[in-house]
Each structure stands twice: as structure tokens, then as C-alpha cells.
Amino acid sequence: MIQADLHVHTIYSSDSAIAPKALVEQLVAHDLVKVAAITDHDTVKGCNVTRQLASAYPDILIIPGVEISTQEGDIVVLGTDAMPPRPWAAENIVDFAKANGLVSVVAHPYREYGMGDKAQNYKVDAIEIFNGASPRLANEAAQKLAIRMGLPGVAGSDAHQTSELCTVHTQVQASLDIDEILKAIKKGLVSVPSHGRSIHF
Numbered sequence: 001m002i003q004a005d006l007h008v009h010t011i012y013s014s015d016s017a018i019a020p021k022a023l024v025e026q027l028v029a030h031d032l033v034k035v036a037a038i039t040d041h042d043t044v045k046g047c048n049v050t051r052q053l054a055s056a057y058p059d060i061l062i063i064p065g066v067e068i069s070t071q072e073g074d075i076v077v078l079g080t081d082a083m084p085p086r087p088w089a090a091e092n093i094v095d096f097a098k099a100n101g102l103v104s105v106v107a108h109p110y111r112e113y114g115m116g117d118k119a120q121n122y123k124v125d126a127i128e129i130f131n132g133a134s135p136r137l138a139n140e141a142a143q144k145l146a147i148r149m150g151l152p153g154v155a156g157s158d159a160h161q162t163s164e165l166c167t168v169h170t171q172v173q174a175s176l177d178i179d180e181i182l183k184a185i186k187k188g189l190v191s192v193p194s195h196g197r198s199i200h201f
Ligand SMILES: [Zn+2]
Pocket: 007, 009, 039, 067, 158
């Protein structure tokens, strides 16, 4: 069982102040959350440098990823250190994830740049049901969407400042291994304990 913050921005996002080193130090120091996914806006440039820094610590893990600004709303892709080809239509991003064994997640569906109800038109793998930067009502609507679609719900801080890291996390029934974690998310072997009541699918 691992605890992962599945939505983190580094300085490779123009609006984030989190240095890769600060993220690694946070995971090393944290007594519960030892895994984080890097999901910068439309770039994977921060993934390799952060993974390199993290490789010195056997008890933490960085999942490479990206948050793509699609025409239909933001989609997080977990597991990739390569960019999906353009055009970045939601359907193409979902197909890219499927073809490469990655996980596609509808990010904050009921906040600005979220897909909203349109998410139901795409074969995504999971819904972000708890986003640390979203208002409570938006997160509650996202939970209902996940239930309606019968999809696993995941959580992430959407941290842009170091102090926001790991404030929200997903519990995944997997060991400290990227492939295992991605497969477990797709199978729904996840819950969101930080939400107060655990949500299982
Ligand atoms: Zn984000």
C-alpha cells in the first residue's frame, strides 16, 4: 500500500514555485506520502531531473506525468515522460494513454479549465475526485461524476507552492513501482482517505 500525491507542479510549470529538490526533500521527510506524480502544464521537462534526484532515495518514487490543456479541458496523463502528439483534443490524449499503458485522469472537472459533464464522452481511466486547489462543491461534483461513470477516483494536491505538497493524497494498493501503481489505479484499487470518508469503487 502506498500513499501518492498524484497532481504536483514544479518550476517547469510557469505558475509553480516548487523546485524538484524541494519536492524530493518533502517526500523524504514525509512519514506517509512517499510517492508523487509530476503533472506540469503541457511539459514533461521536470520529470527526468526530479526522478534523477529521487533515485538517491530507495523509499520514495516519482511518477512522470503531464497535465495537458486540451480543447475540452485539462487531462492529467500519468506514467509518461514523453509528450502526446498534437493536436491535443481530449480524444487524442485518451487514445495516447491507452496505446502506451498510461493512465488518463480528468483533472478538477468542475473547476476552471475542467471538462465538466463533457468528461462522460471520453473513455478516461479515472476522475480526480479530490483536488487540493478546488472548492468543496467542485470536489463533491467530481465524486458524483466518478460514481456516474463507474470510474476510480483519485486525489492530488495540485500544489504550486512547496507548502501545498502532499496535503492531499491517494491510497493505492500497490508497491513502490510505477507500473504496479498505474495498473492498480486502472483496476480501481484506490481510495482517498484524506477526504474524511474513504471512497472505494
Ligand atoms: Zn494542475
